[in-house]
Amino acid sequence: MSQILDRARARVLADGVGLDQAEILEILRLPDEALPELLQLAHDVRIKWCGPEVEVEGIISLKTGGCPEDCHFCSQSGLFSSPVRAIWLDIPSLVEAAKQTAATGATEFCIVAAVRGPDKRLMEQMRAGVKAIKEAVDIQVAASLGMLTQEQVDELVEMGVHRYNHNLETCQSHFPNVVTTHSWEERWSTLKMVRESGMEVCCGGILGLGESIEQRAEFAAQLAELDPHEVPLNFLNPRPGTPLGDQPVVEGKDALRAIAAFRLAMPKTILRYAGGREITLGDLGTREGLLGGINAVIVGNYLTTLGRPATADLELLQDLKMPVKSLSATF
Amino acid sequence: MFCDRCGLPAAEGAHAECAAARELEPPRYCPDCRRRMKVQVVPTGWTASCVEHGTRKG
Ligand code: SF4
Ligand SMILES: [Zn+2]
Ligand SMILES: [Zn+2]
Numbered sequence: 492m493s494q495i496l497d498r499a500r501a502r503v504l505a506d507g508v509g510l511d512q513a514e515i516l517e518i519l520r521l522p523d524e525a526l527p528e529l530l531q532l533a534h535d536v537r538i539k540w541c542g543p544e545v546e547v548e549g550i551i552s553l554k555t556g557g558c559p560e561d562c563h564f565c566s567q568s569g570l571f572s573s574p575v576r577a578i579w580l581d582i583p584s585l586v587e588a589a590k591q592t593a594a595t596g597a598t599e600f601c602i603v604a605a606v607r608g609p610d611k612r613l614m615e616q617m618r619a620g621v622k623a624i625k626e627a628v629d630i631q632v633a634a635s636l637g638m639l640t641q642e643q644v645d646e647l648v649e650m651g652v653h654r655y656n657h658n659l660e661t662c663q664s665h666f667p668n669v670v671t672t673h674s675w676e677e678r679w680s681t682l683k684m685v686r687e688s689g690m691e692v693c694c695g696g697i698l699g700l701g702e703s704i705e706q707r708a709e710f711a712a713q714l715a716e717l718d719p720h721e722v723p724l725n726f727l728n729p730r731p732g733t734p735l736g737d738q739p740v741v742e743g744k745d746a747l748r749a750i751a752a753f754r755l756a757m758p759k760t761i762l763r764y765a766g767g768r769e770i771t772l773g774d775l776g777t778r779e780g781l782l783g784g785i786n787a788v789i790v791g792n793y794l795t796t797l798g799r800p801a802t803a804d805l806e807l808l809q810d811l812k813m814p815v816k817s818l819s820a821t822f
Numbered sequence: 823m824f825c826d827r828c829g830l831p832a833a834e835g836a837h838a839e840c841a842a843a844r845e846l847e848p849p850r851y852c853p854d855c856r857r858r859m860k861v862q863v864v865p866t867g868w869t870a871s872c873v874e875h876g877t878r879k880g
Binding site for chain 2: 552574592728731769790794
């Protein structure tokens with residue numbers, strides 16, 4: 492039995508205190524033989540500190556493509572020769588998507604736009620869209636619209652957006668290799684404003700962007716310092732035409748090790764399986780992740796790619812006897 | 823006539839990888855004219871429109 496797992500058991504499981512960067516790195520370096528024990532510990536930590544419920548969310552792209560930023564993994568940047576074209580979703584279709592999401596039992600609906608930050612048109616669309624959703628559907632609305640001004644933060648609060656997603660994407664030391672049109676620190680400052688506004692902070696990133704194992708540990712530690720309400724964990728699905736289009740996908744075992752490590756770094760956060768799980772881990776991966784620290788999923792499709800059908804995830808949750816978190820539990 | 827994932831002629835080259843990838847991606851190119859389509863993904867499906875050849879759904 493490895494020492495780091497004993498230490499994690501004593502501190503993270505017993506006291507709910509996350510591992511530090513050096514310890515996270517030890518976890519990420521554990522041999523394959525230790526993986527079952529690691530996943531079991533991460534699962535025990537999740538059950539003890541978060542409970543058996545799983546938070547289910549649907550996401551929708553309100554404005555797709557044509558983004559002026561250059562995040563090297565993103566098919567929606569207008570700066571690469573990606574086949575994704577710019578398109579806006581109309582409000583009736585937005586409401587319909589929220590209805591479909593609610594019908595799966597999901598409690599979260601996140602509206603996403605491919606922008607550096609919102610302009611007047613996007614804020615107007617948001618205002619109309621959130622109002623229309625709230626009138627028609629019983630679901631909590633989250634948003635992900637890039638970097639915000641204080642005014643925009645206040646406006647979103649007033650619209651009733653309860654959670655804001657803004658991913659740091661990767662650790663501070665690797666960020667300049669992945670994005671050059673804005674800085675990690677700019678993202679951090681939006682996150683601070685969101686935190687102070689009272690909205691829940693949702694912040695995660697993508698693994699497999701060419702970061703080292705040390706940088707993966709750095710990222711988990713930086714997220715733990717931010718202490719977000721939710722951490723969405725994506726695995727790179729290399730997109731044709733982007734600078735990272737030929738990047739190898741994260742190995743399944745490394746992905747599971749990372750999930751467990753992030754859980755041990757942040758015992759109490761909502762750790763959500765986001766994009767790329769189907770590519771990295773295949774069909775079985777969802778089950779393994781849910782038994783290794785994950786306690787939230789995005790169901791159905793993503794923004795520009797498709798996921799497995801919501802029913803497959805919901806059946807799995809039933810199978811695992813993990814109840815879907817209900818709206819009454821989230822208020 | 824054209825591969826709806828990579829936009830190259832369907833009869834030339836291999837598109838097995840494209841077909842496999844398409845299970846988790848909507849189409850991007852119109853198979854009739856290889857124009858890039860306007861694609862909207864929603865939680866339960868997608869629509870892809872070509873100005874010339876109309877809208878496909880999945
Ligand atoms: S800011 Fe968002 S939409 Fe724009 S390129 Fe970066 S990840 Fe893509
Ligand atoms: Zn092809
Ligand atoms: Zn066409």
